[in-house]
Amino acid sequence: MxxxxxxxxxLKVEDIDECATFYREHFDAELLERGDADSGAGATAVNYAALEVADKRVYLFDRAPYEAAGLSSEIPPGFLHFGFVVDDIDQAHQELTAAGIDFIMEPSVFGDLKIAFFADPAGVRIELLEHRHR
Known part of the structure; x- marks a missing residue:
């Protein structure tokens, strides 16, 4: 892959507004969007802020999507995962599964994205994202 x-x-944070302000004030971050847990279900039932810091996104969550979906136990505040864009998530999933990698969350559709989660040998969570409508 x-x-x-x-x-x-x-990142999982206890106060999204406080952390978003920190990144805006000290890293010139731009707020791209806000999400509300009440407008979602399962993995999308999370509060979050998406920021652009330099040329990358930083997501601040009150809980991880995989926590909200009941796919993992509660994770303490701090680093949650990092994400890579792939052209074909099903192909990437097939390659990684064939290599013996177990997925925390199988490929799932979320609006214009298809996402999946797995962990590296040290337990660091990795998200794969496919933009479905380019």
Whole structure:
């Protein structure tokens, strides 16, 4: 599998507004969007802010999408995962599964994205993202 690009870092924080202000004030971050847990279900039932810092996104979550979906136990605040864009998530999933990698979350559609999660040998969570409508 060859990722197309590095897309984002996701962090779990206790106060999204406080952290978003920190990144705006000290890293000249731009707020791209806000999400509300009440408008989602399962993995999308999370509060979040998406920021652009330099040329990358930083997502600030109140809980991880895989926590919200019941696919993992509660994760403490801090680093959640980083994400790579791939051209074909099903092909990437097939290659990685054939190589013996177990997925935390199988490929799933979320609006214009198809995403999947797995972990490296040290347990670091990695998200694959496919933009479905380019």
């Amino acid at each position: 060859e990722p197309e690009s590095f897309f984002h870092v996701a």
